[in-house]
Amino acid sequence: MGWFIVKRLTSLIPILFGISLITFILLHLTPGDPAVAYLRASHIPPADETVAALRVELGLDKPLYVQYVEWLGKVVQLDLGMSYVSKKSVWDEIMLHFFPTVQLTLASCILIVVVSLPIGIMSAIYKGKLIDQFSRIIAFVSVSMPAFWFGFLLIYFLSVKLDLFPVLGRGTFAHLVLPSLTLSFAYIGTYMRLLRASVLENLNEPFVMYARARGLRERLIVSRHLLKKSLLPLVTGLGMSLGNMLSGAVIVETVFAWPGMGQLFVTSILTRDYPMIQGCLLFMGVIFVVCNLLVDLAYSFLDPRIRWEGEK
Numbered sequence: 001m002g003w004f005i006v007k008r009l010t011s012l013i014p015i016l017f018g019i020s021l022i023t024f025i026l027l028h029l030t031p032g033d034p035a036v037a038y039l040r041a042s043h044i045p046p047a048d049e050t051v052a053a054l055r056v057e058l059g060l061d062k063p064l065y066v067q068y069v070e071w072l073g074k075v076v077q078l079d080l081g082m083s084y085v086s087k088k089s090v091w092d093e094i095m096l097h098f099f100p101t102v103q104l105t106l107a108s109c110i111l112i113v114v115v116s117l118p119i120g121i122m123s124a125i126y127k128g129k130l131i132d133q134f135s136r137i138i139a140f141v142s143v144s145m146p147a148f149w150f151g152f153l154l155i156y157f158l159s160v161k162l163d164l165f166p167v168l169g170r171g172t173f174a175h176l177v178l179p180s181l182t183l184s185f186a187y188i189g190t191y192m193r194l195l196r197a198s199v200l201e202n203l204n205e206p207f208v209m210y211a212r213a214r215g216l217r218e219r220l221i222v223s224r225h226l227l228k229k230s231l232l233p234l235v236t237g238l239g240m241s242l243g244n245m246l247s248g249a250v251i252v253e254t255v256f257a258w259p260g261m262g263q264l265f266v267t268s269i270l271t272r273d274y275p276m277i278q279g280c281l282l283f284m285g286v287i288f289v290v291c292n293l294l295v296d297l298a299y300s301f302l303d304p305r306i307r308w309e310g311e312k
Contacts, residue, residue: 008296012289019285020075024068027278034084035060037272041084075282081275085268090279093264098246098283100170101253101260105245107180108187109238116188120195121222121230127200135192142189151182151255168257179256183249187241191234198230205229239295243288 035054039046055061059070074081080090123135158178159167165177202208203226211221250262257263261280268276 008293012293015289016286019289020072020282021068023278023281023285024071026281027274028064032272033060034058034274037274038084041271041273080279080282083276084273085271085276090275093276094261094279094283097259097261097264100258101246101249101262103170103176104179104183104249104253104258104260105242107176108184108245109242111180111184112187112191112238112241115184116191116195116234120192121199121227123192124196124199124203125218125222132196135196139189139193142185142187145185146251147182147186147249148251148255150185151178151252154178154181155255170259179252179258182255183245183252191237194237195230195234198233199226202226202230235295235298239291239298243291246287246291 033051033055035051035058036046038054038058039050044050059067062070071081078091080094082088083090083093086093119131119135119138123132126132155167155178158164165174166172167178169175208221208226212218246261249260250266252258253260253262254266261284264276265280265284267273268280
């Protein structure tokens with residue numbers, strides 16, 4: 001198991017290096033001068049002499065490879081620079097907005113698991129029955145309705161009409177309900193059908209027939225033998241979705257004014273805050289890589305054959 005983890009961690013090094021290089025290149029390919037953006041964010045007229053002096057101060061007059069090496073050296077020390085707008089550390093700003101996104105993501109993941117897991121299993125076991133037809137309707141609505149439209153519906157009925165939950169901001173548990181419902185609803189239908197297909201596939205496996213031949217009860221077969229193997233596709237999908245949600249659910253956070261990574265990233269683009277954009281892009285890429293690593297580790301626990309193959 002230890003060698004499997006070391007192998008996965010070692011494989012992250014070139015991936016993280018590639019993410020940093022692509023992030024740096026993409027930002028420098030965008031139109032506009034960072035020095036001019038800095039002056040405008042500071043409400044200073046961008047005169048030619050001022051721009052030239054600032055480019056020297058920020059190191060923008062150096063060759064790109066020199067800028068990249070210097071920037072990468074600071075990134076290793078978690079120094080992502082200073083924001084042009086807030087004049088604060090980019091790392092501190094990202095951490096300040098990342099924890100609200102973590103809160104929203106965890107609440108959404110709990111809803112996804114609590115809803116999709118039992119319905120997906122029951123729709124597979126009772127194939128063609130009422131619960132299966134009901135899950136198809138939920139899945140169709142879930143994948144067809146845009147997140148922003150579902151969020152507006154929740155706001156209209158649960159906030160405007162019934163006055164049950166607050167609409168904007170973050171504070172109490174009630175503020176978390178509508179954003180987490182909106183964010184999780186788009187994934188619930190997908191994972192219900194994914195789990196249903198996985199359970200149906202494993203129902204015909206030899207280990208299920210052997211368990212039934214031994215006289216085990218159906219509930220015990222599902223909970224102890226069938227569920228563990230059927231969760232593998234769900235773990236893969238949830239790992240990718242987790243990275244997406246942790247990187248910032250832009251639409252949901254914008255609709256509900258949730259102060260998370262998505263809102264920070266959109267605001268940085270609108271204000272042309274280059275260090276913040278660069279820091280957010282790099283941080284989002286790292287989040288995706290870490291989530292994929294966690295999925296690999298979860299696979300090794302759910303299916304020991306993967307761990308043994310990696311060790312061989």
